[in-house]
Amino acid sequence: MEKPMLDxxxxxxxxxxxxxxxxxxxxxxxxxxxxxGLPTLAMLKHHQELAMGGVGLTxxxxxxxxxxxxxxxxxxWLNDQAVSELRVVTRAxxxxxxxxxxxxxxxxxxxxxxxxxxxxxxxxxxFNPAGLLRGNFLRRAMTETDMDRMVDSFVLAAERCVxxxxxxxxxxxxxxxxxxxxxxxxxxxxxxxxGGTAENRARFPARVLAAVKRKVGDRIAVLxxxxxxxxxxxxxxxxxxxxxxxxxxAAGADMLVLSGGRNVESGWFMFGSNLNLKAxxxxxxxxxxxxxxxxxxxxxxxxxxxxxxxxxxxSTQIRERVNIPLAYLGGVKSADNxxxxxxxxxxxxxLARALLREPDLPxxxxxDATAPSLCDNCNSCIAYIYHPGGTWCIHRPPNExxxxxxxxxxxxx
Ligand SMILES: Cc1cc2nc3c(=O)[nH]c(=O)nc-3n(C[C@H](O)[C@H](O)[C@H](O)COP(=O)(O)O)c2cc1C
Numbered sequence: 001m002e003k004p005m006l007d008x009x010x011x012x013x014x015x016x017x018x019x020x021x022x023x024x025x026x027x028x029x030x031x032x033x034x035x036x037g038l039p040t041l042a043m044l045k046h047h048q049e050l051a052m053g054g055v056g057l058t059x060x061x062x063x064x065x066x067x068x069x070x071x072x073x074x075x076x077w078l079n080d081q082a083v084s085e086l087r088v089v090t091r092a093x094x095x096x097x098x099x100x101x102x103x104x105x106x107x108x109x110x111x112x113x114x115x116x117x118x119x120x121x122x123x124x125x126x127f128n129p130a131g132l133l134r135g136n137f138l139r140r141a142m143t144e145t146d147m148d149r150m151v152d153s154f155v156l157a158a159e160r161c162v163x164x165x166x167x168x169x170x171x172x173x174x175x176x177x178x179x180x181x182x183x184x185x186x187x188x189x190x191x192x193x194x195g196g197t198a199e200n201r202a203r204f205p206a207r208v209l210a211a212v213k214r215k216v217g218d219r220i221a222v223l224x225x226x227x228x229x230x231x232x233x234x235x236x237x238x239x240x241x242x243x244x245x246x247x248x249x250a251a252g253a254d255m256l257v258l259s260g261g262r263n264v265e266s267g268w269f270m271f272g273s274n275l276n277l278k279a280x281x282x283x284x285x286x287x288x289x290x291x292x293x294x295x296x297x298x299x300x301x302x303x304x305x306x307x308x309x310x311x312x313x314x315s316t317q318i319r320e321r322v323n324i325p326l327a328y329l330g331g332v333k334s335a336d337n338x339x340x341x342x343x344x345x346x347x348x349x350x351l352a353r354a355l356l357r358e359p360d361l362p363x364x365x366x367x368d369a370t371a372p373s374l375c376d377n378c379n380s381c382i383a384y385i386y387h388p389g390g391t392w393c394i395h396r397p398p399n400e401x402x403x404x405x406x407x408x409x410x411x412x413x
Pocket of ligand 1: 260270329330350381382
C-alpha cells in the first residue's frame, strides 16, 4: 500500500466544529470503569494512555442519558454530579494531546442488569426477551409524548457532555439499544410514521440527532454509530443502512461510525468472530445466570472465522451513497488496513480490540508500518466487561489501576 495513503491517517481531520489531531478513533468499548454511575481512576488512566499512544479521538463508552436508560447497575449516566468527575477525565485526555467523545445511549428495552418496576420503553409493545434475566418481561411502544421527552433527555445529556469537556458526542444507534430498536425491523413493527419503510424507521433517531445538533452542534461534534447490517435475515440490511446514513446526513450528523450486529441476536456479526465462552465462564462463573444465558446464545451462533476488515463490503456501499465523513470500523489490524480505508475514502478508522491490546498502536505504526497488531482476536476482552478490574486485554500485564476509586475532582489535579 502506498505510503501517502497511510500518511493521510496522521493528518488532522475537521469534524463539525472540532479538529481531530489525526484519524485514529478508539471505538466505544464498555470500560466497566465506573461505580454507581461515576468514573473511576482506572477510566482516567485508560483514556489518558490511549491519547498518549497517538489516538486522535478516544470514545468513552456507553453513558446513559437517563438513570432508567442504563443496562448495567454501575454504568455511567449523565447527571450533574457526574459532570465534574467526567471533567477530570476529559482534561487528562486533552493534556495528553487527544480529543474525547462520549457515546450517549438509552437501553430502551435492552436492560440486562437492572430490574425496572414498569414496562420498558421501545419502538414496540409485548414480550421482551432481552430483559428476561432481570424480570423485565414486557416493553411498550413509545408514544409521541414519550418521544418528545426522550429527545429532551438526549439534548440535556449532550449539554452535560459539553459541560464535562467532551469534544464530541456519539449517539448510539446500533447494537440493539433504544434508537436501534426503531431502526431495526427485528424490533420495529410499528404501523405509524415511525415504522415500515427504512425512512420511517430512521425518523425518530434522526429527530434525536437533529435536536442534539441544534443545541450543541456549534460547540462539539455530533456523531452517530449505526449498523451497516444486523447480520440476521429478519434484521436491518445494508440497503436500510444506506437510507439511515442519508437521513442522518440530512439531519446534520458530522460523522458516522459504521458498525454492525446486535448484542443479543448477532454478537458474532458485531465482532466478526465467535465469543470466547471459556473466558466468559471464567469471569462470570460457569453457573451464573448471565454466564449460562450467554453460553446458550453463543452455542446457537454460526461458527465464523475472523478476517480483517470484516465490514468492508457493507461499509464501502455506504461510502458511495453519502458525502459526510465516515469512520470505518470492524477488524482493523494493520497499517495496510488503515491505508486501504483512507484510499477508499473513509475519513477515519475506529478500532476497539487492537487498541485494548496496544493503546499506542497509532504511534507504533507511524514508526514501523509493517508492525503487526498483537491482538489475536481471542475475544477475552469482551468477557472482561464483567470483571471487577474493568475491561482489559488478558495478554497485557494485569490491570492494577484502581477501579474501585471513584474520581473526586478535588483529589486528582
Ligand atoms: C470489550 C468490548 C466492549 C465493547 N463495548 C461497546 C460499547 O459499549 N459500545 C459500542 O458501541 N460498542 C462496543 N463494542 C464494540 C466495538 O466498538 C466495535 O464495534 C467492535 O469491537 C469491532 O471493532 P474491532 O474489530 O476494532 O474490535 C465493544 C467491543 C469490545 C471488544
